[in-house]
Amino acid sequence: MEQGMAASSPMPQAAHPGRAATVARYMRRNPSLAVGIVLLVILVLFVGIGHLVVDTAKARPLSAPAMRAPSFQYPFGTDRQGRDLLAVMVAGTPLTLRIGFIAGFLGVGIGAILGFVSAYYRGIVDTLIRGVADVGLTVPGLLVLIIIAVSIKEGLTVNQMALVVASLAWLSPTRTIRSQVLTLRERGYVEVARLSGMSGPEIIFKELMPNLLPYLGATLVNAVSNAILASIGLEVLGLGPIDSPTLGMTLYWVNYNAALINGWWWWWAAPIVIILIVFLGLFFLTVGLDEIANPKLRRAA
Amino acid sequence: MRADYLAKRFGVFLLIIWLAATLNFFLPRLSGQDPVRATLLQQAQLGGYVQAGIEAMVKEYEQRFGLDKPLWRQYLTYLSDVSRLNFNYSIANYPRTVDEIIAEAVPWTVGLLGMTTLLSFTIGTFLGALLAWPRAPRWMAWLMPPLWALHAIPFFLLGLILMYLLAFQIRLFPMIGGYTAGSFPGLTLEFVWDVIMHSLLPAMSIVLVATGGWALAMRGMMVTTQGEDYVTFAEAKGLKSRTIFLRYCIRNAILPQTTALALALGQILSGAVLVEVIFNYPGIGTLLFRAIKENDHFLIQGIVFLVIVALGLTTLILDVLYPWLDPRITYKRT
Numbered sequence: 001m002e003q004g005m006a007a008s009s010p011m012p013q014a015a016h017p018g019r020a021a022t023v024a025r026y027m028r029r030n031p032s033l034a035v036g037i038v039l040l041v042i043l044v045l046f047v048g049i050g051h052l053v054v055d056t057a058k059a060r061p062l063s064a065p066a067m068r069a070p071s072f073q074y075p076f077g078t079d080r081q082g083r084d085l086l087a088v089m090v091a092g093t094p095l096t097l098r099i100g101f102i103a104g105f106l107g108v109g110i111g112a113i114l115g116f117v118s119a120y121y122r123g124i125v126d127t128l129i130r131g132v133a134d135v136g137l138t139v140p141g142l143l144v145l146i147i148i149a150v151s152i153k154e155g156l157t158v159n160q161m162a163l164v165v166a167s168l169a170w171l172s173p174t175r176t177i178r179s180q181v182l183t184l185r186e187r188g189y190v191e192v193a194r195l196s197g198m199s200g201p202e203i204i205f206k207e208l209m210p211n212l213l214p215y216l217g218a219t220l221v222n223a224v225s226n227a228i229l230a231s232i233g234l235e236v237l238g239l240g241p242i243d244s245p246t247l248g249m250t251l252y253w254v255n256y257n258a259a260l261i262n263g264w265w266w267w268w269a270a271p272i273v274i275i276l277i278v279f280l281g282l283f284f285l286t287v288g289l290d291e292i293a294n295p296k297l298r299r300a301a
Numbered sequence: 302m303r304a305d306y307l308a309k310r311f312g313v314f315l316l317i318i319w320l321a322a323t324l325n326f327f328l329p330r331l332s333g334q335d336p337v338r339a340t341l342l343q344q345a346q347l348g349g350y351v352q353a354g355i356e357a358m359v360k361e362y363e364q365r366f367g368l369d370k371p372l373w374r375q376y377l378t379y380l381s382d383v384s385r386l387n388f389n390y391s392i393a394n395y396p397r398t399v400d401e402i403i404a405e406a407v408p409w410t411v412g413l414l415g416m417t418t419l420l421s422f423t424i425g426t427f428l429g430a431l432l433a434w435p436r437a438p439r440w441m442a443w444l445m446p447p448l449w450a451l452h453a454i455p456f457f458l459l460g461l462i463l464m465y466l467l468a469f470q471i472r473l474f475p476m477i478g479g480y481t482a483g484s485f486p487g488l489t490l491e492f493v494w495d496v497i498m499h500s501l502l503p504a505m506s507i508v509l510v511a512t513g514g515w516a517l518a519m520r521g522m523m524v525t526t527q528g529e530d531y532v533t534f535a536e537a538k539g540l541k542s543r544t545i546f547l548r549y550c551i552r553n554a555i556l557p558q559t560t561a562l563a564l565a566l567g568q569i570l571s572g573a574v575l576v577e578v579i580f581n582y583p584g585i586g587t588l589l590f591r592a593i594k595e596n597d598h599f600l601i602q603g604i605v606f607l608v609i610v611a612l613g614l615t616t617l618i619l620d621v622l623y624p625w626l627d628p629r630i631t632y633k634r635t
Contacts, residue, residue, distance in 0.1 A: 135317055138616055140571040143605045144324065150593065150601060151329045229455055236457070236575055237590055255579065260465060261476055268465075272458055283453035 033288025039281030043093065043274070050090030058087035059245040070266050077266035080257050083245065089270050092245040095158050097278070099231045099246070102162035103169045104224030111173025111223075112216060116204045118174070119181035129174065136171045142233050144168060149239040156241050161234070165227045172226075173219050180215055184208055214293035218286050225282040232275065247271045247278075307621065314617045321609040322383045325602045326376055361390070388603035393595035399603035402588065407570070409479055410577070410584030413500055414569040417507040422562050424508070425515025430551055432516065433523030436542060452513030457575035460506035464580070467502060474502045479583040503580045507573055518561065522554035529553075556627050560619065567615030570608045 027034040058064060061081035070077040076085035118129040148164050149156065156164070184190065185208070193207050209216075234240055235248025236255060250271045254260070259267040382389070388399035431437045432445065451459070468476040480486065480495045526532065527550055535545045565572070570585050577586030585604060592600035 135313070135320065138317060138612060139321065139609055140568065140612060142574065143571055143608055146589070146593070146601065147324065147328050147605055150598070232455070233575055236578065237593055239593060260461065260469065263469065265465065268461060272461060275458060276454060279453050279455065280450060283449070287449075 030288050030291050032284045032291065036281050036283070036285030036288050039277050040285065043277055043281065046274075047090060047093050050086070054084075054087050054090045056087050056091040058084035059091040063087075067264065076270045077264075079250075079253060079267050080259075080264075081253070085250075085266065085270055088245040088250060089247075089274060092247050092250060092271075093274055093278075095244055096228060096231065096247040099158060099162040099165060100224040100228035102159065103166040103227035103231070104220055106163075106166040107169025107223045107227065108173045108216065108220045110170035111219075112177050114170065114174045115177030116181055116208065119178045120185055120200060120204055120208070126178075130178065133171050133174045133178075136168065137175065141168045141171075142230060145230060145234055146237065146239065149234055156239070158241050158244050158246065161231060161241055162227075164234070165230050168230075169223055169227050173223055176219060177212070177216070180212055181208060184211060214289060218289035218293055221282055221286045221289060225279060225286070228278060228282075247275055251275075310617060310620050314613050317613040318610055319380075321606055322380055323376075325383075325606055326379050329598065330372075383606065388606070389599045391592075391597055391600050393592070393597045393600070399599050402600065403585070403603055403607060406583060406585050406588045409582060410570055410573075410586065413503060413577075413582065413584060414507070414572050415566070416500075417504045417511065418562070418565050418569065418572075420504075421508045421511035422515050422558070422565070425512040426519045426555065426558050428512065429516035429519025429521075430523055430546075430554070432520045433527065433550075434546055448513040448516050451510055452517060454510055455575070456507050456510050456573055457579045459510055460503060460576050460579045463502055463506050475499050477581040500582075503573070503576050503582055506576060515558070515561075519554060519558055522557055523550055526550045526553045559626060560623070563615060563619040567612040567619075570611050 061083055064074060064078045064082050064084045066078060066080050066082045068074050068078045074084055074086065076089060078084055079088075114129050114133075118126045145164060145168060148167060152160070152164075190203060190207055193203050198206070231240070231246075232248035232251065235246060236251050238252055238256075240246065240249050240252065242249070251268065254268045254271070257264075257267075259265075386400065388403075391397050391399050391402055394402060428444070428448075432441055464476060468474045475481065475498055479499050480492065481499075484492060484495060486492060532545060532549050535549050540549075574586035574589060576582070577584045578590045581587060585608070589601065589604050591597075592604065
């Protein structure tokens, strides 16, 4: 095995590469993954260092003079209600990410269970689950979320917001995971496991799940990204957690105060840059994970 | 095409419509009380803010929905109203009806989204096909990363950036609205030009993002078709590479694209709510935003229901037309 690697490698001295070198070499083959990880690490560093350096209490209104352009004291400027925008970004970015992660994990978790059960057992359970997912997917998600949010509008918290978004986040994972499992369950090793007397749940967890892990990873990142987009949409429409300084709420205040028309560029510049980094990072991470999950893509591209 | 397939498909359509109506009816009631009634009464007490007519509306509302009657009777009344597309009065704009207000906003949205969807589909599909063509110029490869990056950005974020650059810094386009405030809507050349100028920025922010999506999907399909046996066979027969590209690869790769186009056309009413809000464009999205701000439950429900019906109708038509587009598909029982 090692002999073979050394022979095919152009540099014989790299026959025993360290773990870091292996990772670095893989990253060069999969630049999307590298770009995605770098962008997200930048974000984590910003939030992490920010929490050490900046007083996040200043993200509340009236903690700074209003409408200051960026200066040494307020690097990101302040908004009309007297929030220090640097503090808002440091406090708000993890809140927005939290909504995305809670909703994304719930969505993919539920979607995975339903998808596996539906595809493995088939029959009436499958018909039912697939029917609900198909009908649910034909309905525009944002609008249903709006109806839900309007119905429980009073004092939505960040976590409740995540649950609202999660209520539809399982639909698309259910369907995509189901179709993946459908192709897997006919494979030989599943047949062997079945013949050797493994039970249904055992096969799902020990045989099917490990083979789908990279795919589940890509689905998860995608779901997180969609959840963040949906939550920002609701927030910009004024249906978000009004008291929380999330990125979407900041954009709501930007729109509410017509900051763009008034030339207060710093108010929207910071949240937009951070949201761009979030979406680009998650997008490239999905593409990179897809490539791990589906090496055929690499050869085709 | 078989009649029982048509009947089944139509049944699914009705099911979606019924679900949407039911959702609209029960979700607001889950919180215990009926928020529609609560809002009406609250505003009646406040007075002032909303015009007179609240009293009459509460009466009308109570009578129409028979609030003293059991829930299932209310539900049936609601269903029969909805089936006649009667969504009651707008709370914030009494005595105008929800139907009237929505009808005013629909042409704006359909115009903007219809144009941008078709435009980005055409450009994107063409670009995607070229990206996968082995004989395309080398520089085309450089288009991929920006297309990818743009495609990952939400429409409205790009809209904000474009608005700042092209309307605030360089005053090339008007900033917001569907037409200059105070001008008289009519079919004059001046007004049409005004409308076009106002729609260019929102249109650009949609087209730039959406084109990337279409191009990436088309490229993916092209790569798959190029690996098919019939393409290899065509090459072996010695067909011109242009013929193979146009008649074999594109003809097959374009089918899923057209399916996606039909679905995208169904999203026309709801596709760019936030872009409209950012640009204060007088379409469905802005109307929805205003309705949420004014707690106008009837208007919100009307819009949501209408959008769901439009989408259901599109998928229904698509499913019926599809065998005609793709001869391989027949709805016969196997």
